[in-house]
Amino acid sequence: MTTIAVVGGTGQAGRAVVREAAARGHEVRVVSRRRPADLEPGAEHHAVDLLDDDAARVAGALAAAFEGADTVVDTSNGMSPAAQAVFTAGARRVVAAAERAGVGRAVILSIAGVDRSGYGYYRAHTEQERVYAGGAVPATVVRATQFHEFLDLFFGRDSRLGAWSRLGLLPYPRGCRFQTIDLRDVARALVDAAEGADPLGVVPATGPSGAPTATLGGPQTLDGRAMARAWRRAHGSRRLPVGVPLPGALGEFFRAGRNLVPDAAVGTVTYDDWLAGR
Numbered sequence: 414m415t416t417i418a419v420v421g422g423t424g425q426a427g428r429a430v431v432r433e434a435a436a437r438g439h440e441v442r443v444v445s446r447r448r449p450a451d452l453e454p455g456a457e458h459h460a461v462d463l464l465d466d467d468a469a470r471v472a473g474a475l476a477a478a479f480e481g482a483d484t485v486v487d488t489s490n491g492m493s494p495a496a497q498a499v500f501t502a503g504a505r506r507v508v509a510a511a512e513r514a515g516v517g518r519a520v521i522l523s524i525a526g527v528d529r530s531g532y533g534y535y536r537a538h539t540e541q542e543r544v545y546a547g548g549a550v551p552a553t554v555v556r557a558t559q560f561h562e563f564l565d566l567f568f569g570r571d572s573r574l575g576a577w578s579r580l581g582l583l584p585y586p587r588g589c590r591f592q593t594i595d596l597r598d599v600a601r602a603l604v605d606a607a608e609g610a611d612p613l614g615v616v617p618a619t620g621p622s623g624a625p626t627a628t629l630g631g632p633q634t635l636d637g638r639a640m641a642r643a644w645r646r647a648h649g650s651r652r653l654p655v656g657v658p659l660p661g662a663l664g665e666f667f668r669a670g671r672n673l674v675p676d677a678a679v680g681t682v683t684y685d686d687w688l689a690g691r
């Protein structure tokens with residue numbers, strides 16, 4: 414048993430990591446701004462805002478969270494341009510605190526192909542990889558393809574495209590393919606790396622940041638239309654699939670297939686299986 418601090422341990426991926434680490438018998442610390450009502454039994458929560466103006470308060474809170482920890486797993490996230498500082502200024506604070514606390518290993522969750530796009534969010538994430546690679550704590554980067562949940566950004570009624578659903582339409586990103594992966598597979602990979610093992614058996618190679626990097630993808634590649642049809646079947650929906658152009662650098666990234674890793678299709682749960690188990 415080791416002690417693992419999960420930064421961002423209340424998010425989509427972080428929760429899965431906390432669950433997996435606890436199931437493997439590790440002691441788990443969860444670091445995030447807000448304490449969740451359904452914290453994993455036995456886990457300890459540390460409230461920290463990585464972007465707090467008060468640097469001393471952040472350092473103190475991280476010192477308490479990392480004291481005696483063997484590994485820090487970083488699954489933090491920030492979508493808006495301001496929040497993306499979690500990948501840069503926030504990561505620098507985490508790395509410095511981990512170093513001071515004598516943490517033995519860091520593992521970060523990143524995105525397959527992240528350095529191959531000019532999309533601002535991806536550039537910030539690429540910088541996060543470099544911050545960890547340049548730190549004194551040995552870091553492993555685990556890059557995953559999009560989670561199965563990713564397509565809900567298009568299909569979900571609560572998404573930004575929710576208005577389309579009221580017109581009976583099911584928008585999907587036109588001309589894009591995805592190799593989505595299940596969060597349980599991602600979590601197993603991250604905890605493997607936290608234990609010093611190869612994530613899902615994938616041997617890390619030196620990545621663009623200079624850190625050992627393992628890239629993992631889901632078990633199959635599907636185009637957006639096929640995924641919309643699968644989603645429709647699973648939800649008994651009559652909404653009509655309609656392709657919409659995904660603008661900007663992210664659209665270009667997906668249309669060029671830079672998100673795909675056919676040689677690393679190690680995920681075990683297909684999109685259909687995931688939909689069926691929802």
Ligand SMILES: NC(=O)c1ccc[n+]([C@@H]2O[C@H](COP(=O)([O-])OP(=O)(O)OC[C@H]3O[C@@H](n4cnc5c(N)ncnc54)[C@H](OP(=O)(O)O)[C@@H]3O)[C@@H](O)[C@H]2O)c1
Nearest residue numbers: 421422423424425426445446447462463489490559560563
């Ligand atoms: N979505 C995908 O398809 C996909 C695919 C591959 C990789 N990834 C990567 O996986 C990582 C996790 O994504 P996710 O979707 O699981 O994220 P998420 O659900 O948005 O969770 C983000 C986590 O970070 C914490 N957080 C955010 N700002 C913080 C701050 N200022 N200080 C402290 N904690 C903060 C949040 O907790 P509080 O809000 O309580 O602070 C939460 O625990 C990201 O790096 C993402 O790029 C995502």
